[in-house]
Amino acid sequence: MRALFYSMLAAGLFGADWPQFRGPNGSGLCPTCAKLPAEFGPQKNVLWKTEMPEGKSSPVLAGDRIFLTASEGDDLITMCLNRMTGKILWRRSVRAAKREAQHSLNHRAAPTPVADERSVFVFFADFGLVAYDFEGKLRWQLPLGPFNSQHGVGASPVYADGRVILVCDQDTDAYVIAVDADSGKIVWKTPRDVINGYSTPIIYRPARGPAQVIAPGSYQLTAYSIVNGEPLWFVRGLTCQPKSTPAIAGDIVYFNGWTTGNDAGQQVELPAFAEVIASADANNDGKLSQKELPQPWQPTGTWRAIDLDRDGFLNEREWTFFRTRRASRNGVLAVKLGGSGDVTDTHVLWRFDKSLPDVPSPLVYNDVVFLVRGGGIATTLNAQTGKVLKQARLAGALEDYYASPIGVDGKVYIPSVHGKVVVLRATGDWEILAINDFDSDIYATPAISEDRIYIRTRNALYALGSLK
Numbered sequence: 001m002r003a004l005f006y007s008m009l010a011a012g013l014f015g016a017d018w019p020q021f022r023g024p025n026g027s028g029l030c031p032t033c034a035k036l037p038a039e040f041g042p043q044k045n046v047l048w049k050t051e052m053p054e055g056k057s058s059p060v061l062a063g064d065r066i067f068l069t070a071s072e073g074d075d076l077i078t079m080c081l082n083r084m085t086g087k088i089l090w091r092r093s094v095r096a097a098k099r100e101a102q103h104s105l106n107h108r109a110a111p112t113p114v115a116d117e118r119s120v121f122v123f124f125a126d127f128g129l130v131a132y133d134f135e136g137k138l139r140w141q142l143p144l145g146p147f148n149s150q151h152g153v154g155a156s157p158v159y160a161d162g163r164v165i166l167v168c169d170q171d172t173d174a175y176v177i178a179v180d181a182d183s184g185k186i187v188w189k190t191p192r193d194v195i196n197g198y199s200t201p202i203i204y205r206p207a208r209g210p211a212q213v214i215a216p217g218s219y220q221l222t223a224y225s226i227v228n229g230e231p232l233w234f235v236r237g238l239t240c241q242p243k244s245t246p247a248i249a250g251d252i253v254y255f256n257g258w259t260t261g262n263d264a265g266q267q268v269e270l271p272a273f274a275e276v277i278a279s280a281d282a283n284n285d286g287k288l289s290q291k292e293l294p295q296p297w298q299p300t301g302t303w304r305a306i307d308l309d310r311d312g313f314l315n316e317r318e319w320t321f322f323r324t325r326r327a328s329r330n331g332v333l334a335v336k337l338g339g340s341g342d343v344t345d346t347h348v349l350w351r352f353d354k355s356l357p358d359v360p361s362p363l364v365y366n367d368v369v370f371l372v373r374g375g376g377i378a379t380t381l382n383a384q385t386g387k388v389l390k391q392a393r394l395a396g397a398l399e400d401y402y403a404s405p406i407g408v409d410g411k412v413y414i415p416s417v418h419g420k421v422v423v424l425r426a427t428g429d430w431e432i433l434a435i436n437d438f439d440s441d442i443y444a445t446p447a448i449s450e451d452r453i454y455i456r457t458r459n460a461l462y463a464l465g466s467l468k
Contacts, residue, residue: 018061018447021112021156026202026245028363028406028445035451036409038423038434040464047452047463048086053077055109057156058403058444059454059461062115065089065134066447068456069109069122071096076108076124078132083449086463090136096126097143102152105402107443112156112200114164116181121164125153129166131184140184148172150305154198154243160211161226163187167215169197171308176201176215178229190229194218195308195321198243204253204337216242216255219324221335235335236344237351240325244357245404249364249383251337252349256371258330258356260301268326270297273316287313330356332371334386350386355379357401360414365407368428372414374400380428389428396435397422403445408453415442419457438462 022028037045055070055077066081074096080089096108102125111123119139121131128144147153149170157166163178174192179185194217201215204223211226218241222234239257246255270276280292289312290303299306299322306322307314314322331353339347355377363370368389369381376398380389394414403415411433412424419438424430440457447454452465 016449017063017115018059018449019116020060020114020158021058021200022245022361022404022406022445023447025248026158026200026361027247028361028404029365030406030408030448033408033448033450035466036411036448036453037464037466038411039436040421040453041436042439042462044436045464045467047465047467049463050081050086050088050461052079052456052459052461054107054458055456056107056443057109057456058112059447059456060113060115060120061447061449061454062117062120063134065115065120066454066461067113067115067120067122068444068461069111069113069124071108071124074126076127078113078120078122078130080120080134080136081461086461092132092136092138094124094127094130094141096124097128098126098146100125100145100147100149100152102149105443106152106154110152110154112445114157114159116159119181121157121159121181123157123166125149129157129164129179129184131164131181142179142184142186144168148308148310150196151198151241156200158201158203158213160203160213163226165201165203165213165226167192167197167199167201167217169194169199169217171195174217176213176224176229178213178226188229190224190231192217192222194220196241198241200245202246202248202253204248206338214246214248214253216244216246216257218242218321219328221246221253221255221333233339233341233343235333235348236342237329237331237333237348239328239330243359244361247362247364248337249367252383253335253337254332254362254364254369254383255335256332256357256362258358258373259325259328270323270326272323273319276319287315288319289313329353332356332362332369332381332386334383352381352386352388355391359402359404361404363405363407363412365412365426368426370405370407370412370424370426370430372401372405376401376416378414378424378430380430382428390430394422394432394435396420396432402443406446406448408448413446413448413453415444415446415455417441417443421446421455
């Protein structure tokens with residue numbers, strides 16, 4: 001009863017929550033929010049600013065609280081702030097149990113928290129899952145790992161139906177788990193035969209039947225039953241290293257995947273493992289060393305990227321993944337939801353494969369798909385057909401982008417890594433309304449609520465809104 005009262009009170013006082021990465025179900029949208037300014041910055045329309053330890057997780061909003069994570073040395077930190085004032089209400093930390101290998105653009109505090117009406121759940125690859133109540137009391141811990149991931153595990157947890165869902169994609173022994181939000185006990189754990197996935201899943205609620213967890217992975221997007229983790233349907237044709245989060249609009253799920261060497265026209269058909277062994281396995285040990293592999297079949301990147309178990313050789317599984325990777329193709333896919341089994345040939349509505357983002361997720365707003373890629377190229381597509389509506393450079397912000405775009409109040413907000421927040425008119429023939437320059441890098445995706453936007457820079461969290 002207390003939780004219900006608190007939830008109703010929070011809804012009345014603070015409007016819509018933004019409880020996970022990219023807000024409600026990862027959509028990047030807040031339909032009930034309005035009156036957000038187009039112009040703001042470190043000295044303009046600042047409601048408050050709070051200095052923060054370094055981290056790359058995005059802020060989430062629940063009731064009158066803001067949650068985000070950070071790290072200092074081996075301290076893995078969860079912080080709670082007052083949503084109206086920015087005052088730090090509490091700070092808790094766990095000690096890293098290990099040091100996971102990760103890409104320089106990744107971070108020990110990169111995954112974003114998720115909250116329900118009474119708890120916040122955080123994930124650190126160096127530790128595992130941790131749950132706190134809204135007053136900062138530890139509820140439970142679930143150690144996980146170590147992980148064998150080329151760039152470090154990067155997916156954020158999500159919440160649905162009393163369960164915390166976490167995708168742990170890695171080069172060996174990948175899996176997705178559902179954890180009971182009250183006890184921290186694993187409800188189910190389903191293996192995933194994928195590598196190098198970094199995407200956060202979303203939840204699909206069909207008209208009939210239980211909710212589904214939609215989780216992209218290398219080469220395949222898969223839907224699982226939230227009840228028992230059973231795979232229900234899948235779509236082939238994803239790229240090798242998906243990083244974006246899917247977005248649902250109506251009965252369609254949209255997903256973007258991009259990896260170096262997977263652009264259209266770069267595909268290479270490699271022979272099957274048996275053929276390679278027959279011609280290249282000089283010492284007849286049933287494995288392939290880098291010296292044995294002929295030059296035309298050598299990887300275009302590092303050997304480590306295809307030697308998944310890091311033993312210095314390629315076995316049949318590793319060669320099969322490498323072969324699939326060289327034949328895979330980048331693209332934005334629009335997939336009709338539902339079905340069972342392999343729905344690639346029946347449910348993929350359209351595909352777009354030019355000027356694609358690497359990390360930023362697609363935003364579907366007003367029946368338009370918004371994409372932004374490194375170098376400041378923005379593309380809009382008709383959400384029903386995939387037809388290009390406009391593609392142009394974001395003049396004044398021709399730089400890299402890692403945060404995902406969000407849409408509210410007829411505007412699209414797109415932060416760049418160098419601290420510029422581009423604001424577009426949210427139409428197919430978009431135009432730039434403003435470019436707001438911060439004094440620090442931005443990797444986190446903003447949170448929005450009512451008439452405020454919350455932006456995390458390298459060392460601070462800003463609440464911004466009209467002061468008029």
